[in-house]
Amino acid sequence: MPLPNGVTNQFDAPLRDRLVALRRDLHRHPELSFKEQRTAGQLEAALTELKPKSMKRIASTGIVARIPGREPDAPVVAVRGDIDALPVQEATGLEYASQTAGVMHACGHDVHATWAIGAAHLLTRNPAQGDVLVVLQPAEEIGEGAAAILQSGALDGVRAIFGGHVDRRFEVGQVVAQEGPLAASADTFHIVLHGTGAHGARPHESRDPVVGLGALIGALQTVVSRRVNPAAPAVVTIGKVHAGTAPNIIPDTAELRGTMRATDPDTRRTLREEVKAIAETVAAAYGLRAEANMHTHGSPPIVNPPQATAWARAAAEAVVGVENVVPMPGLNMGGEDFAFYMERIPGCFLRIGAREPGGKVIPAHAPYFYAAEESIFVGAAVLAEAARRASASLG
Numbered sequence: 155m156p157l158p159n160g161v162t163n164q165f166d167a168p169l170r171d172r173l174v175a176l177r178r179d180l181h182r183h184p185e186l187s188f189k190e191q192r193t194a195g196q197l198e199a200a201l202t203e204l205k206p207k208s209m210k211r212i213a214s215t216g217i218v219a220r221i222p223g224r225e226p227d228a229p230v231v232a233v234r235g236d237i238d239a240l241p242v243q244e245a246t247g248l249e250y251a252s253q254t255a256g257v258m259h260a261c262g263h264d265v266h267a268t269w270a271i272g273a274a275h276l277l278t279r280n281p282a283q284g285d286v287l288v289v290l291q292p293a294e295e296i297g298e299g300a301a302a303i304l305q306s307g308a309l310d311g312v313r314a315i316f317g318g319h320v321d322r323r324f325e326v327g328q329v330v331a332q333e334g335p336l337a338a339s340a341d342t343f344h345i346v347l348h349g350t351g352a353h354g355a356r357p358h359e360s361r362d363p364v365v366g367l368g369a370l371i372g373a374l375q376t377v378v379s380r381r382v383n384p385a386a387p388a389v390v391t392i393g394k395v396h397a398g399t400a401p402n403i404i405p406d407t408a409e410l411r412g413t414m415r416a417t418d419p420d421t422r423r424t425l426r427e428e429v430k431a432i433a434e435t436v437a438a439a440y441g442l443r444a445e446a447n448m449h450t451h452g453s454p455p456i457v458n459p460p461q462a463t464a465w466a467r468a469a470a471e472a473v474v475g476v477e478n479v480v481p482m483p484g485l486n487m488g489g490e491d492f493a494f495y496m497e498r499i500p501g502c503f504l505r506i507g508a509r510e511p512g513g514k515v516i517p518a519h520a521p522y523f524y525a526a527e528e529s530i531f532v533g534a535a536v537l538a539e540a541a542r543r544a545s546a547s548l549g
């Protein structure tokens with residue numbers, strides 16, 4: 155499908171070329187969470203040219219630039235693009251593939267950073283009513299960047315915030331802007347079962363944590379199936395288990411690590427309480443002691459609220475056309491740290507189509523993932539327009 159006119163008519167050839175060049179440069183030089191020094195330098199240079207009202211480095215490698223609105227005292231809104239890469243060896247074969255071994259923009263944050271710069275251009279040319287903060291956020295992949303930006307105070311007083319993610323399940327030009335749950339909370343746990351080791355031939359002299367671990371892995375499956383309301387989405391996944399050193403030694407300890415996902419606060423609490431309770435009671439039944447470390451300060455769920463979603467949806471419809479604003483095929487239980495902003499500021503998180511016509515669906519974080527180049531323009535135009543609409547409505 156060709157890019158909708160509502161997108162193409164906002165970008166002249168020089169701006170298109172510059173955004174494409176910026177994206178390719180960022181893609182070639184990916185940097186891990188909180189190490190985005192070069193990236194931040196490139197983005198700062200791109201923003202400086204626009205003569206923002208102010209620009210600050212925050213949260214070490216983050217940037218907030220203030221693009222002036224038409225009225226200096228009107229409410230302020232924000233658009234956010236994340237900028238970090240992943241520890242993945244790139245296998246796309248792209249001409250502008252990563253030149254850093256073992257590091258890759260496998261989640262499309264090169265495009266998110268670039269569309270934030272694109273939105274800054276569009277908002278400079280055609281300002282919102284109030285000022286718009288363009289937020290370039292580090293460290294999304296480790297779930298810490300958004301919290302660090304908030305802690306800096308740079309977004310205090312912001313009345314609405316918009317962001318999005320590239321998604322190859324959708325063609326370039328398609329946008330998801332829908333109310334309700336869009337991403338899950340992401341908390342983790344680490345459980346250590348403490349027993350007593352012994353010779354493998356004399357199990358009666360041990361308190362065997364390996365057998366306890368086996369029982370615990372099975373019992374934890376009942377958290378979602380027996381404790382959570384079936385109408386509420388929830389996941390408990392054990393992704394890592396470890397015990398022992400040799401076939402004939404019963405070890406002292408055995409451990410597992412996992413992740414918990416939910417889309418509402420009650421279910422999120424149920425998961426952490428039940429995982430811990432089951433670990434402790436199963437351990438007791440096997441004569442073991444459970445040390446349950448629950449890391450429950452992960453990102454909250456994203457639930458797009460009605461008003462901010464209405465602004466974003468109207469913006470998407472204006473830019474790509476009503477027929478290209480499409481529903482999510484199903485809930486994604488992935489996490490996204492944009493949720494931290496939405497605990498404090500009303501906002502909307504979008505999915506921006508990134509599959510070229512005839513292209514394949516490729517999951518993010520895969521070594522052959524990339525976002526089609528033209529998704530830059532869709533993201534930039536929709537985010538800028540969402541900011542204008544929110545700003546006009548709040549003012």
Ligand SMILES: [Zn+2]
Pocket residue numbers: 261295518519
């Ligand atoms: Zn990611």
Ligand SMILES: [Zn+2]
Pocket residue numbers: 261262263294319518
């Ligand atoms: Zn991502």
